[in-house]
Amino acid sequence: xxxxxxxxxxxxxxxxxxxxxxxxxxxxxxxxxxxxxxxxxxxxxxxxxxxxxxxxxxxxxxxxxxxxxxxxxxxxxxxxxxxxxxxxxxxxxxxxxxxxxxxxxxxxxxxxxxxxxxxxxxxxxxxxxxxxxxxxxxxxxxxxxxxxxxxxxxxxxxxxxxxxxxxxxxxxxxxxxxxxxxxxxxxxxxxxxxxxxxxxxxxxxxxxxxxxxxxxxxxxxxxxxxxxxxxxxxxxxxxxxxxxxxxxxxxxxxxxxxxxxxxxxxxxxxxxxxxxxxxxxxxxxxxxxxxxxxxxxxxxxxxxxxxxxxxxxxxxxxxxxxxxxxxxxxxxxxxxxxxxxxxxxxxxxxxxxxxxxxxxxxxxxxxxxxxxxxxxxxxxxxxxxxx
Amino acid sequence: xxxxxxxxxxxxxxxxxxxxxxxxxxxxxxxxxxxxxxxxxxxxxxxxxxxxxxxxxxxxxxxxxxxxxxxxxxxxxxxxxxxxxxxxxxxxxxxxxxxxxxxxxxxxxxxxxxxxxxxxxxxxxxxxxxxxxxxxxxxxxxxxxxxxxxxxxxxxxxxxxxxxxxxxxxxxxxxxxxxxxxxxxxxxxxxxxxxxxxxxxxxxxxxxxxxxxxxxxxxxxxxxxxxxxxxxxxxxxxxxxxxxxxxxxxxxxxxxxxxxxxxxxxxxxxxxxxxxxxxxxxxxxxxxxxxxxxxxxxxxxxxxxxxxxxxxxxxxxxxxxxxxxxxxxxxxxxxxxxxxxxxxxxxxxxxxxxxxxxxxxxxxxxxxxxxxxxxxxxxxxxxxxxx
Numbered sequence: 001x002x003x004x005x006x007x008x009x010x011x012x013x014x015x016x017x018x019x020x021x022x023x024x025x026x027x028x029x030x031x032x033x034x035x036x037x038x039x040x041x042x043x044x045x046x047x048x049x050x051x052x053x054x055x056x057x058x059x060x061x062x063x064x065x066x067x068x069x070x071x072x073x074x075x076x077x078x079x080x081x082x083x084x085x086x087x088x089x090x091x092x093x094x095x096x097x098x099x100x101x102x103x104x105x106x107x108x109x110x111x112x113x114x115x116x117x118x119x120x121x122x123x124x125x126x127x128x129x130x131x132x133x134x135x136x137x138x139x140x141x142x143x144x145x146x147x148x149x150x151x152x153x154x155x156x157x158x159x160x161x162x163x164x165x166x167x168x169x170x171x172x173x174x175x176x177x178x179x180x181x182x183x184x185x186x187x188x189x190x191x192x193x194x195x196x197x198x199x200x201x202x203x204x205x206x207x208x209x210x211x212x213x214x215x216x217x218x219x220x221x222x223x224x225x226x227x228x229x230x231x232x233x234x235x236x237x238x239x240x241x242x243x244x245x246x247x248x249x250x251x252x253x254x255x256x257x258x259x260x261x262x263x264x265x266x267x268x269x270x271x272x273x274x275x276x277x278x279x280x281x282x283x284x285x286x287x288x289x290x291x292x293x294x295x296x297x298x299x300x301x302x303x304x305x306x307x308x309x310x311x312x313x314x315x316x317x318x319x320x321x322x323x324x325x326x327x328x329x330x331x332x333x334x335x336x337x338x339x340x341x342x343x344x345x346x347x348x349x350x351x352x353x354x355x356x357x358x359x360x361x362x363x364x365x366x367x368x369x370x371x372x373x374x375x376x377x378x379x380x381x382x383x384x385x386x387x
Numbered sequence: 388x389x390x391x392x393x394x395x396x397x398x399x400x401x402x403x404x405x406x407x408x409x410x411x412x413x414x415x416x417x418x419x420x421x422x423x424x425x426x427x428x429x430x431x432x433x434x435x436x437x438x439x440x441x442x443x444x445x446x447x448x449x450x451x452x453x454x455x456x457x458x459x460x461x462x463x464x465x466x467x468x469x470x471x472x473x474x475x476x477x478x479x480x481x482x483x484x485x486x487x488x489x490x491x492x493x494x495x496x497x498x499x500x501x502x503x504x505x506x507x508x509x510x511x512x513x514x515x516x517x518x519x520x521x522x523x524x525x526x527x528x529x530x531x532x533x534x535x536x537x538x539x540x541x542x543x544x545x546x547x548x549x550x551x552x553x554x555x556x557x558x559x560x561x562x563x564x565x566x567x568x569x570x571x572x573x574x575x576x577x578x579x580x581x582x583x584x585x586x587x588x589x590x591x592x593x594x595x596x597x598x599x600x601x602x603x604x605x606x607x608x609x610x611x612x613x614x615x616x617x618x619x620x621x622x623x624x625x626x627x628x629x630x631x632x633x634x635x636x637x638x639x640x641x642x643x644x645x646x647x648x649x650x651x652x653x654x655x656x657x658x659x660x661x662x663x664x665x666x667x668x669x670x671x672x673x674x675x676x677x678x679x680x681x682x683x684x685x686x687x688x689x690x691x692x693x694x695x696x697x698x699x700x701x702x703x704x705x706x707x708x709x710x711x712x713x714x715x716x717x718x719x720x721x722x723x724x725x726x727x728x729x730x731x732x733x734x735x736x737x738x739x740x741x742x743x744x745x746x747x748x749x750x751x752x753x754x755x756x757x758x759x760x761x762x763x764x765x766x767x768x769x770x771x772x773x774x
Contacts, residue, residue, distance in 0.1 A: 007415065007417060009415075009418065016415070016416075022413040025412055028404060029402075029404060030396070030401070032401065033714075034712065064613070064631050066613050066630045067449075067450070070612050070613045101611070103610065193631065195416070195634075202416070202419070202633050202635075203449055203590045203632075203636060223489045223490065223609070225485045225489075226453050226614070227613070228488075244452070244589045245589060245590075246633065246636070247582075248589075249588075
């Protein structure tokens with residue numbers, strides 16, 4: 001048996017957590033109605049706005065990212081409302097389910113898993129909607145299930161031209177990994193979760209709400225209580241929360257946001273970009289096929305096909321031999337792909353390490369030569385060393 | 388300025404967290420779909436059943452106690468359903484609001500804040516409901532806002548006699564503090580939260596669901612997704628979660644439940660009972676009036692009237708001088724009462740300490756004699772030393 005508790009988390013969440021953040025997490029709790037806690041809420045709220053590049057309110061919810069996405073939908077829409085849902089992966093599918101559960105009329109724009117949504121399809125449907133019946137466009141920026149990133153910049157520009165429809169975007173694995181300029185792109189609702197780029201454990205989710213989104217809440221007739229965002233907005237005015245928040249996760253959030261500010265947005269985005277390029281190019285050097293369209297690779301997850309090798313067995317070997325946890329394929333992709341998360345608190349060494357582990361496993365399976373194993377590290381290093 | 392970070396939390400939540408639990412909290416996260424995590428879910432689920440004294444499923448939700456109560460309501464009821472809501476404090480009020488938000492027809496049984504709900508009123512209305520139109524009885528066991536405990540044992544017996552109505556009970560500050568035998572009392576839905584008797588920080592909530600409650604979910608037509616308990620039930624079959632759970636809080640939960648098992652239910656209940664008696668009798672010895680009816684004192688919160696003294700000023704003095712955080716009165720009780728939480732990880736010394744702090748503050752205000760201050764400690768000790 002291997003030495004315990006030296007796990008390397010290379011999955012798209014939970015992501016690794018810095019020591020400093022774990023220490024903050026383990027402080028004795030304080031009262032959530034105290035001045036000290038209000039100061040923390042003030043600090044994290046401001047830094048969340050910085051991270052989102054926005055002046056909009058960014059609210060913190062105790063719950064998973066799904067809770068934040070649901071909140072965005074049920075606070076701004078009403079039963080029978082027509083919405084466009086982009087679907088090219090498991091999370092896109094989930095938002096279709098949520099929309100239908102709440103009685104929305106869904107126009108689905110889809111594409112095969114691993115291929116990006118076509119922005120022109122959004123444009124066409126939005127332009128044809130002269131009566132302005134479409135109330136929202138719901139989509140996933142980075143599809144965690146496939147490692148694809150959708151072209152949110154272009155799609156959001158078409159939503160803006162429609163003028164009426166709100167954008168409701170799952171940025172769970174893009175925020176804090178690549179550029180998501182909320183104000184510049186005029187994104188109305190942006191949802192994300194703590195166990196991703198934020199570098200803290202799961203349990204918190206975040207939602208950015210534009211003025212237009214708040215106006216829509218006035219018309220929304222879907223029932224809600226715990227996820228009623230008006231309560232959160234009202235509480236935020238006094239740096240508070242409507243219900244007891246996950247106090248210790250807020251300690252952690254405060255610390256991690258400060259670390260992110262120190263690193264700077266540009267550096268964070270560059271780091272993720274380099275890791276994406278190193279990982280994907282190394283995979284190709286190892287004769288592995290990328291599952292996602294190479295022009296649209298997510299900054300945070302690389303999905304890799306294993307061909308005739310059982311991907312679950314492959315993952316298991318890497319876990320047992322190197323104590324590195326990779327993610328498997330979901331649904332019909334189970335056994336066919338594995339996914340490497342390079343999101344949040346990941347450094348260059350982690351990337352070289354996971355590439356080496358994959359190489360050695362392929363070598364042992366007789367799938368590559370020693371020469372190829374060497375080349376994978378060389379090519380990865382080339383991308384990592386670029387500035 | 389006082390030495391920092393030696394705060395004593397004597398509020399009804401967040402409650403103090405044991406060192407061991409904080410250490411568990413700060414471990415590096417692991418994958419929530421891993422075998423290691425499944426083992427944890429299996430262990431915590433079994434121990435949650437132990438704590439609830441039930442064979443029912445006890446589900447864990449990432450969210451506050453309000454999320455669990457809302458889940459209980461929206462998973463088992465439908466728009467227009469008739470329900471009884473017991474209301475004698477802020478939390479009772481909240482469940483009325485939730486019920487109304489989801490279009491339920493509410494029959495309110497109320498009593499003044501600080502007085503218990505009258506079980507006979509429940510009996511009468513339930514007996515008169517020959518057509519079995521009442522689908523649920525929603526009530527709060529221990530009213531955190533007033534320090535009263537409602538007679539759940541008797542009320543639940545009347546609900547059982549009705550046969551159709553479900554019991555949906557907020558046991559947030561009673562579970563893990565006094566006897567709540569879910570199977571014996573045949574409680575259908577019991578909601579609670581992590582930052583209370585569980586001795587872990589806020590962020591998780593729990594919901595126990597009886598077979599009858601699960602049957603009711605089949606008829607419920609209220610829309611829900613994140614709080615759809617069927618998803619949680621399905622995941623629990625494989626010791627998993629439908630959405631990324633608060634992994635580190637589960638580490639903490641596992642540790643705290645083991646500590647609770649070691650102490651034993653009887654000992655935990657006795658400890659809370661002794662603390663309640665020590666605190667309330669010391670308050671009386673200090674000429675302070677208990678806000679709640681003395682026959683129905685909550686095991687976890689003592690609400691104390693301050694008469695002509697401003698309760699907020701009093702709390703502030705205790706905080707500044709002794710670094711002890713007490714809770715204030717809510718809504719119309721603000722400034723009129725303070726509340727001492729003696730819930731979860733609280734020992735006899737904490738009780739003596741808070742009594743001494745209150746005594747000294749009253750002495751400084753010229754409200755009591757030194758003799759009385761001494762008597763308060765003597766009488767408290769008498770209760771603490773009883774077996």
